Amino acid sequence: MLLLLGLALTAYAQPPDSTVLLNAAGATFPYPIYSKWFSDYHQAHPNVQINYQSIGSGGGIQQLKAGTVDFGASDMPLNDQLLGQFNFKIIQFPTVLGAVVPTYNIPGVSGELKFTAKALSDIYLGKVTKWNDSEIASANPGVKLPGNDIVVIHRSDGSGTTFVWTDYLSKVNPEWKSKVGSNTSVNWPVGLGGKGNEGVSGLVKQTPNSIGYVELIYAMQNHMGFGLVQNADGKFIKASLTSVTEAAAGAAAKMKSDVRISITDATGADTYPICSFTYLLIPQTISDGTKREAIKAFLDWMLTTGQGSVESLNYARLPKAVVGIEMKNLAEIK
Amino acid sequence: MSVDATAMERAPSPWTGRALLRRLAIGDEVAHLVTLIFAFTVILLTSLLVYQLFLNSAASRHAFGWHFWLSRTWDPVFEHFGAAPFIYGTLVTSAISLLIAVPLGLAAAVFLSELAPRSISDTISFLIDLLAAVPSVIFGLLGIFIVVPMMRTMIGPALKDTLGFLPLFQGPNYGVGFLTAGIVLAIMVVPYIISVSREVLLTVPRDQREAALALGATRWESTWKVVVPWARTGITGSVFLALARAVGETMAVTMVIGNDPKIATSLFAPGYTIAAVIANEFTEATGKLYLSSLIELGLVLFMITLILNGCARLLIIATERGGGHP
Numbered sequence: 012m013l014l015l016l017g018l019a020l021t022a023y024a025q026p027p028d029s030t031v032l033l034n035a036a037g038a039t040f041p042y043p044i045y046s047k048w049f050s051d052y053h054q055a056h057p058n059v060q061i062n063y064q065s066i067g068s069g070g071g072i073q074q075l076k077a078g079t080v081d082f083g084a085s086d087m088p089l090n091d092q093l094l095g096q097f098n099f100k101i102i103q104f105p106t107v108l109g110a111v112v113p114t115y116n117i118p119g120v121s122g123e124l125k126f127t128a129k130a131l132s133d134i135y136l137g138k139v140t141k142w143n144d145s146e147i148a149s150a151n152p153g154v155k156l157p158g159n160d161i162v163v164i165h166r167s168d169g170s171g172t173t174f175v176w177t178d179y180l181s182k183v184n185p186e187w188k189s190k191v192g193s194n195t196s197v198n199w200p201v202g203l204g205g206k207g208n209e210g211v212s213g214l215v216k217q218t219p220n221s222i223g224y225v226e227l228i229y230a231m232q233n234h235m236g237f238g239l240v241q242n243a244d245g246k247f248i249k250a251s252l253t254s255v256t257e258a259a260a261g262a263a264a265k266m267k268s269d270v271r272i273s274i275t276d277a278t279g280a281d282t283y284p285i286c287s288f289t290y291l292l293i294p295q296t297i298s299d300g301t302k303r304e305a306i307k308a309f310l311d312w313m314l315t316t317g318q319g320s321v322e323s324l325n326y327a328r329l330p331k332a333v334v335g336i337e338m339k340n341l342a343e344i345k
Numbered sequence: 346m347s348v349d350a351t352a353m354e355r356a357p358s359p360w361t362g363r364a365l366l367r368r369l370a371i372g373d374e375v376a377h378l379v380t381l382i383f384a385f386t387v388i389l390l391t392s393l394l395v396y397q398l399f400l401n402s403a404a405s406r407h408a409f410g411w412h413f414w415l416s417r418t419w420d421p422v423f424e425h426f427g428a429a430p431f432i433y434g435t436l437v438t439s440a441i442s443l444l445i446a447v448p449l450g451l452a453a454a455v456f457l458s459e460l461a462p463r464s465i466s467d468t469i470s471f472l473i474d475l476l477a478a479v480p481s482v483i484f485g486l487l488g489i490f491i492v493v494p495m496m497r498t499m500i501g502p503a504l505k506d507t508l509g510f511l512p513l514f515q516g517p518n519y520g521v522g523f524l525t526a527g528i529v530l531a532i533m534v535v536p537y538i539i540s541v542s543r544e545v546l547l548t549v550p551r552d553q554r555e556a557a558l559a560l561g562a563t564r565w566e567s568t569w570k571v572v573v574p575w576a577r578t579g580i581t582g583s584v585f586l587a588l589a590r591a592v593g594e595t596m597a598v599t600m601v602i603g604n605d606p607k608i609a610t611s612l613f614a615p616g617y618t619i620a621a622v623i624a625n626e627f628t629e630a631t632g633k634l635y636l637s638s639l640i641e642l643g644l645v646l647f648m649i650t651l652i653l654n655g656c657a658r659l660l661i662i663a664t665e666r667g668g669g670h671p
Contacts, residue, residue, distance in 0.1 A: 068629050203521060204617075217497075
């Protein structure tokens with residue numbers, strides 16, 4: 012009903028002919044910044060209007076495949092198998108960075124815990140089952156950890172957050188890679204599922220001796236405490252917008268024109284290891300000339316002016332090297 | 346003969362000229378046609394739904410066959426999909442909810458229709474109808490903030506102390522799980538049972554009650570042996586309406602069941618239901634087989650509903666044979 016009303020209203024308020032209307036759909040994680048960008052861009056360029064539905068990465072990919080949207084958005088880079096299902100070529104543009112942090116609730120422990128990669132992956136594999144296990148305790152000297160059973164909590168809904176988390180665990184633990192792997196949802200060896208960041212953080216808050224993972228932006232906005240994670244260089248890092256951009260910069264060195272690079276467990280002294288890009292999926296050939304120019308102009312704006320406003324919404328901005336690569340890829344759209 | 350023929354010519358055929366117009370004006374034919382079309386729309390919608398589910402689940406049906414119903418693995422990474430834990434979770438949570446909601450709802454309906462003064466009955470019924478209109482996410486929140494902590498600190502330990510010898514009440518109690526989901530579902534479906542059962546009980550003719558009382562039955566005997574059996578078809582209907590809601594409920598269940606696709610004997614263990622996994626994973630599912638398996642889960646849910654409804658019909662037929670209400 013609302014949809015019909017909405018349709019009727021848009022039809023009624025039909026913009027003048029010169030207006031370019033772009034439809035996009037996809038990931039929910041970057042939705043706050045995308046809606047800010049699209050609205051800011053519309054203010055600066057009143058003839059371009061971008062309508063974004065945050066229906067999830069999977070839905071965005073499906074709609075782009077079906078040709079019902081002009082471009083899509085995904086938290087997970089499309090691999091070759093997925094790209095093969097399209098009957099046109101896709102160029103993927105990283106837009107912002109997100110990170111995932113471990114959060115926990117242990118009665119009597121108030122400080123920030125440090126987690127090694129091994130500890131985190133063994134907890135989620137169900138091999139480390141008690142909080143005072145030496146794998147956790149050895150990284151946290153001076154913290155009195157209880158001997159209680161760990162209650163593992165993960166996302167129940169498919170999400171880019173789960174993809175980043177499992178991608179990280181796959182990289183640091185070969186057993187995880189062969190047994191569980193990485194995807195927007197996986198076959199979890201142990202644990203309870205909560206729906207959304209709020210579901211996970213709600214379960215963690217309510218369940219004593221539990222551990223879960225949430226997006227950094229969610230933890231920051233809700234003033235939640237979270238743990239430090241050991242990076243590839245052996246340093247324990249607390250996630251922050253700078254340590255996330257740092258990880259991307261380190262990874263960008265290995266990036267040539269293919270931006271589909273995983274930046275979890277990146278090297279570099281100050282990098283936070285559990286983070287990733289989120290992507291816009293743009294068809295390489297756009298036959299409608301006005302649409303093509305509008306999309307290219309928007310991407311150009313997003314990579315320059317747009318990046319300036321991401322930190323106000325707690326997203327980490329793209330490192331300069333990545334922007335440079337994307338600017339080159341932008342010319343490929345024809 | 347000739348007289349007959351002229352009589353027939355004079356008698357207007359129902360489908361010719363003026364007669365048809367007259368009947369149309371009355372509205373008979375129009376009403377017939379319109380309602381017929383509407384009735385067929387329902388059938389058409391249902392068939393289209395099944396057809397679409399069937400069509401879009403082709404990849405998964407071909408890959409797994411009937412094994413899909415029995416397999417316990419749900420692995421989106423390695424693309425092994427099986428519905429067994431979800432079917433189990435759906436049936437167990439629905440059964441728990443009915444076990445709680447049927448006695449509660451029926452007793453409340455008997456009180457409201459037979460014992461309570463009309464003004465009280467109407468007020469309470471109004472509130473119950475309001476309860477039936479509350480969105481399910483509200484019940485989910487109620488579950489998270491009230492039922493889950495209660496389950497962890499009070500209900501769970503109490504059950505373990507008293508019935509802990511049963512495998513149903515053993516194992517770790519996280520607060521979320523089959524039992525919690527069943528309780529939240531019971532709270533959600535009880536208004537349906539009360540509301541429909543009360544209406545049905547109120548339609549039992551007064552003389553049925555008076556006849557029983559005249560035969561020397563007590564009020565309780567007249568209610569329990571005459572009124573309730575008279576209304577049992579309607580009451581069964583209300584129970585199956587509740588069951589249908591419980592089987593298909595998504596939001597409230599996923600918030601309190603723990604979302605772990607495992608088949609566990611313990612009612613404290615976390616589980617998963619069909620509706621919940623579809624809602625959780627559909628938006629972010631990529632890959633043909635994964636999507637197709639989620640759609641086949643929808644088909645499975647539809648078939649379970651069909652089977653349950655068939656059982657309901659059989660039950661109603663069986664109880665009608667036993668006498669009582671015609």
